[in-house]
Amino acid sequence: MSRVLEIAGLVKSFGGLTATDHVSLTVESGEIHALIGPNGAGKSTLINQICGELAPSAGRIHLAGQDITRLRADERVALGLGRTFQITSLLEDMTVRQNLGLAVQVREGRNFAFFDNVARRREIWDETDAALAETALGPRAGVLVADLSHGEKKQLELLMALARRPRLLLLDEPMAGLGHLESQQMIETLAAARTGCAMLLVEHDMEAVFALADRISVLVYGRIIAVGKADEIRANPEVREAYLGEEEA
Amino acid sequence: MRRETLALLAVFAVLALVPVLAELTGQTSWTRLVGQALIYGMAAASLNFILGYGGMISFGHATFFGIGGYVVGILYFHFDEGTRFLGIIPGTGQMLLTLPAAILVSGLAAALVGALSLRTGGVQFIMITLAFAQMFFFLFISLKTYGGEDGVMVRRTNSLPGLNMRDKATLYWVILVVAAGYYLFLRQLVRSSFGQIIAGIRQNERRMTAMGVATYRYKLAAFILSGMGAGLAGALMVNFLRFASPDMLHWTRSGELMVMVILGGVGTLAGPFVGAAALTIIETLLSRLTEHWMLPVGVLLLAVVLLSRGGLMALIARMTGGRGK
Amino acid sequence: MILLTEQLLNGLQYGVTLFLLAAGLTLIFGIMGVINLAHGAFYMAGAFAASWVAIQTGSFWGGLLAGLLVSGLIGVLVEVGVIRRLYARDHLDQVLATFALILILNQGTVLIFGRQPLFSSMPEIFSGSVEILPGLPYPVYRLFVIVVGLTVAAGLYLLINRTRIGMLVRAGATNREMVRALGVDIRRLYTTVFGLGALLAGLAGVMASPIVSVQVGMGDEIILATFVVVVIGGVGSVKGAFVAGLLLGLADTMLRAFLPSLLAQVMSGPEAQALGTGISSMGIYLMMAIVLLLRPRGLFAAQG
Structure with a gap:
């Protein structure tokens, strides 16, 4: 070990x-x-x-x-080193899918790309959608984080931390x-x-x-x-x- | 074709017709007015990228606008005199050289100001950007060679191969094309991977750090890009008005750029252009009616800040049934 | 030596003026969390009201009273009408709303008084000079301004450290939520502090009115220097405003007085003059940038 x-x-x-x-x-x-x-x-x-x-x-x-x-x-x-916060800390104006997608994007790199289109980066969205589908957050993918329940926010935060592997x-x-x-x-x-x-x-x-x-x-x-x-x-x-x-x- | 593309093409077509229509109706001052609004729109849009998308409240954005303008002015001054800047760099009146030079120099200035200012945050960030703006303002005032407080004249608009730039309409179309290009550039930037990181930093910087993002670097890059855009706008403005003066860097000018952003709608692509047009047109029309035009402008601004959220773009979105941002 | 003493006193006088402006501004910053760009308008209002009344009645003291009343009143009106709606807003909205206030108050003043500067005279008893060093006569009025400034500073110190309202103000500058939790009538406290800040700015305007030209826009020039004082001193700290006010007043005056002639020894006269003036105008901003880079929250930061 x-x-x-x-x-x-x-x-x-x-x-x-x-x-x-x-x-x-x-x-x-x-x-x-x-x-x-x-x-x-x-x-x-x-x-x-x-x-x-x-x-x-x-x-x-x-x-x-x-x-x-x-x-x-x-x-x-x-x-x-990944973490979750005692008081959830998320990107409130983005949807569940965008939050998790951003976490995947940060790990994948190429974050200084000025001339790509993030919506077309398949590797990000395939992984995001697959990860969401496995959890109770799947049907909530399009919901703004500000509208999530407390428990859902905790779930999402954990998913985002894990997305960093x-x-x-x-x-x-x-x-x-x-x-x-x-x-x-x-x-x-x-x-x-x-x-x-x-x-x-x-x-x-x-x-x-x-x-x-x-x-x-x-x-x-x-x-x-x-x-x-x-x-x-x-x-x-x-x-x-x-x-x-x-x-x- | 998508609705957005159609709308953009329609707006571009109308704007392209402005000099023709102005000529036909005898209202030639409209060309000048709309051209000025387009240039301020670019400057405001560049500010909006850090302010609206990135959440960095810079109170010194006119600095980069003015520096871009002075690059054109100083290069022309040495071109005219046949001397060299600092004894090294020869002057020029070629727009294909002056615009890139203006973008480069204002980008360097933004790198310096941003690298230091972004170490602070909140109120201190607002104030330190203002402080740097004041320093540049007084620097240009003390440059006697380039006219001090009076600024430097550019007797002839920069030339472009194959075009008669002394023709006001031609210059207007050049400005329109550059402004349209800049709009498309910003639209691209907002959609890019980089733009996504910037939007994340605005909403929750601590969260972005916890995701492993070195936020300082991204904010600095955004700050530099934004300063470069303002420099480009300033360079066009000096070509348009044919002089550069410290007035371009005055802190109230930075305030006006913020007003344009807010008036049009923070964090929207077209908002700053709409806000710039609105402010330029309101100012011009009111100043014909009364010398106290600042009073109604102040009241309007106060009303927009206190009563409406989202500025004119939200209003337009509501009226056309689209969704505002 | 004589020149130096004279400039030191001039710097001190400018310093206490900056302090009078900054004391209110830093409290408004610290307690309500509002950036008020229009604070210079209270300075202008005080100066205009005082000059006008002094010219009409011939009495400086009548002008003083009018200046204090008008600036305090405008302060309260502005707080109730506009600032109150900004407490919960972000800095951007505050900057823009108070920028709009500058436009409105400046143009309002133009409507009432026109664009011509007002000139008022100083009271009889202060109009002479006194020889404070052999060969150095110094205007009594300027000494009076310094004394008033220092007296107000002492008074503010007592107010803040010895009274209940001062206790609330101190608590508020460190921890806004706590004061709210104490069940204090926050609205009244805020209006009072804002009015007091406007009054102090008005006093600075009154004091300056016989020695500067009273005109529209006079507040915009000094407000930037005031912000520098507030930020260097540490947002919310009156003590910081005092120290930074005097420091900047002295530094700015010294640079303006001596830098051009120093530069003239290495370059030609007119260029040295222009460059010297330019660099001395940059001086305070450079100081602020350096302080902020070393101590991002200022010298005497109240908020942890």
Whole structure:
């Protein structure tokens, strides 16, 4: 098994506050690694450093063996780091098909072509239509993103991230705000996609975490207090106290 | 033939007939008016590419319009004097040389301004583009050789092989052909893979970055292309009016270009041309009636911004039953 | 030395004028998020009202009062009539709507006062000069302008740091949503701040009226320099507006005073004059470009 993501000794402090406190974490290829922790534990800060939206104060991040600590966000994506947003972030004035088509186009390249016609690039639209047809979004292809339901937007965002064929997918609370049925669909979609890429899953929905994750890391106050398989985490007294205890209360 | 193609051909035919009709009815000033509107339309359309399609609110677009104009003016000045610019580049009055030179130089200026300005965003971007525009404005004012505040005269319109460019109608047709070509170029650009990326950046830059797009590069390329278009328009304008002055670069000129874009309809292909025509014609007609023509223009602009969304193009679309963008 | 002191004082006087204009503009920027290109029109309105009343009545103080009243009133009217509709709009709409306001207010002024500049005289007690250095007489009125500017700056500091409205203003400049969440009557706060900003701009116009030619378009020239001050100082920061205002006032005055003669030592007279004037006019914009490239949010950015 090769290592897709390796974070070593990552530190991020804002003034006196240490939001990320010497975090080390790995994601192996084919693995779904869940990151859980109470609100304010520093999950978003960690995600933003992996994506390149925040520069860490210290530590290293490697993607598939390559040091990406100092790379721009878009360069990391080009190297195989995909992500979804906690609050969906899409091109609202375009249709579902145009959104996914653009994601495919970006991967295919030739984006500096001034004299082609994007509507006639068959390789883009064949793949887009095929991908949409496999999902519940198929009949919604012509709908403007602004008119989609919350669950549909989450679905589309995931499709767009996968269209890049990432080595590693960062999922920032993919279940947030979804109804029970939609959550089930999302879990199935993720389970189906795991053959293609490794995932780092930040999630509050424990049902989803236990259903999907191979390993779980628990982040509390910027520090990882436990790593292990679902059973080990469930049994860990420290975790129960810091996190699960809170849930049960 | 598709409806859009037919409409474009019809508009082109009508515009091509303007000098003939003007001659027949004795309203010769119309040729000048429509020619000016076409040139401003090109400048506004070039601005619209970054503003309407790319979401970059540049408040210094007249800079590139003026630089393009000054290239023609300065080349003619040295041609006339038989001297060389900076002692190296000989002057010329050949349009086949001056227009490409104007496009090139304004593109270089846009590359410089864009490369620095695009590091900021929001209000700061608006203000830094304005600041660069002011710098170029004062630069040209301080060039005594080229007339300082008065600008530089171009006593003879640039020549084109086989055409009598001193004939106003011929010059008008040349402008019309260039404007039509520029319209088609923009239409192509918007449909291209590049145009799609630019549209994506306008809607959600963060999303485009997350898709792996180095947005800065694309925005800069769009900014340069847009500056080149404005430079071409400025070069034509100097041929048309036969002088280049710092007034072409004044910040209120940049404001006027934005007004044309908004008036016609942001993010539409024909909008800037419609807006430019509307503003040019309104200004000319009103200024015949009253010296206070700016007052109604201001009220009209305020009404368009506050009350209508989509400008005149949306209105036209509603009236013809088509769908507005 | 004498020349330098004189130019330093001139720069200071221009600097406080810029500050008076920028203080209101930066608050309007920071709190309401509105780009108001027409802010210079309040400066013009203050100058015209003050000059006209001063010419009619012969009283500078009557003019001062009129200038403040008129500019403040126009400010409130503009906020209620136009600006209020722009809060939720994007920057493009704001730029265009306030550009339209410039056209309207300028032409309105032409309709009322014509195109001829107005000239008003300064009050008796300030009309003389005082010898501040041996051999350097300096107009008392200009010193008065500096004192007024610095006093207003101190007053604004107290207003913003010591009063409830100041607390709201500070909170608003940093976090608009928070003030909304506090249940404050946002509309009234906005109108008040906008009116106050217009009043300060009007005061700058009143102060300038005896020493510049009062004419249509006077606001358009100074508003660009004011924007430079606001952006360099950091949008929303009154302290930034103060520091940047004085800095730019001094820099601009010094460049204009000394650059042409410096250039004249290396090139011919008339060309040095033209180039020197050109470069000194570019100076503040160059400063702004440099500051923005190093600190994209300005020197004292209020919004994080």
